[in-house]
Amino acid sequence: MKLYMTPHTCALAVDVVAREIGIAPQRVWVDVRAKKLHDGSDLHRINPKGQVPALETYDGQVLTEAAVIIQYLCDRHGADGLLPRSLDMDRYRVLEWMNFLGSELHKSFTPLFRANTPPDYRSIAIGNVQRRLAWLRLAALLRSSRLLAPTRRRLLFPCWRRLQLQAGIGLLRHCRERQ
Numbered sequence: 001m002k003l004y005m006t007p008h009t010c011a012l013a014v015d016v017v018a019r020e021i022g023i024a025p026q027r028v029w030v031d032v033r034a035k036k037l038h039d040g041s042d043l044h045r046i047n048p049k050g051q052v053p054a055l056e057t058y059d060g061q062v063l064t065e066a067a068v069i070i071q072y073l074c075d076r077h078g079a080d081g082l083l084p085r086s087l088d089m090d091r092y093r094v095l096e097w098m099n100f101l102g103s104e105l106h107k108s109f110t111p112l113f114r115a116n117t118p119p120d121y122r123s124i125a126i127g128n129v130q131r132r133l134a135w136l137r138l139a140a141l142l143r144s145s146r147l148l149a150p151t152r153r154r155l156l157f158p159c160w161r162r163l164q165l166q167a168g169i170g171l172l173r174h175c176r177e178r179q
Contacts, residue, residue: 001025004046004054006032010066010106011053017070021077025055067098105132 003018003025005011009032018025028037035043035050047054047064055069056062063069074083084091111117111125 001058002028002056004028004030004037004043004052004056006030006052009052010102014053014055014066014069014073017079017082018073020082021073021079023073023077065102067095067102070098071095105129105136108132 030043030052044050053066054062054064108129
């Protein structure tokens with residue numbers, strides 16, 4: 001199994017989950033901006049979207065999108081302690097979090113990495129990220145959010161949240177310094 005990844009991307013969450021399960025896919029490092037693998041070949045050969053993560057399975061199929069890859073790994077390796085089984089409502093709570101983090105929070109950072117983002121929009125983007133991080137902090141403090149799955153046996157959410165919050169806070173500081 002091969003995991004195509006770039007440091008400091010959501011591919012890290014896939015790598016963390018794989019290691020929590022006890023598997024270590026071969027890491028294939030990608031220059032995502034140049035769309036090149038470490039050997040100089042084109043990333044689009046692996047993932048036509050030109051993005052990471054991408055997981056090449058044992059049978060040669062390729063899965064993309066962190067939330068889907070994580071579900072596949074947990075289901076294939078029976079990691080019910082990380083992601084509950086199908087039809088368990090806790091599973092859908094974990095999936096809610098994964099989708100919120102992947103679509104709402106993670107993508108909010110995109111304008112902050114683009115050199116052509118106008119300064120006025122950059123400050124709007126920072127405000128959007130700050131609001132999402134504030135909501136996450138509040139949900140974590142209250143522990144009563146309907147999105148929180150019970151943590152008695154769930155490692156995925158705390159692990160993902162910790163990674164995303166640490167990355168988010170660090171990125172906001174970096175983006176403010178560049179203004």
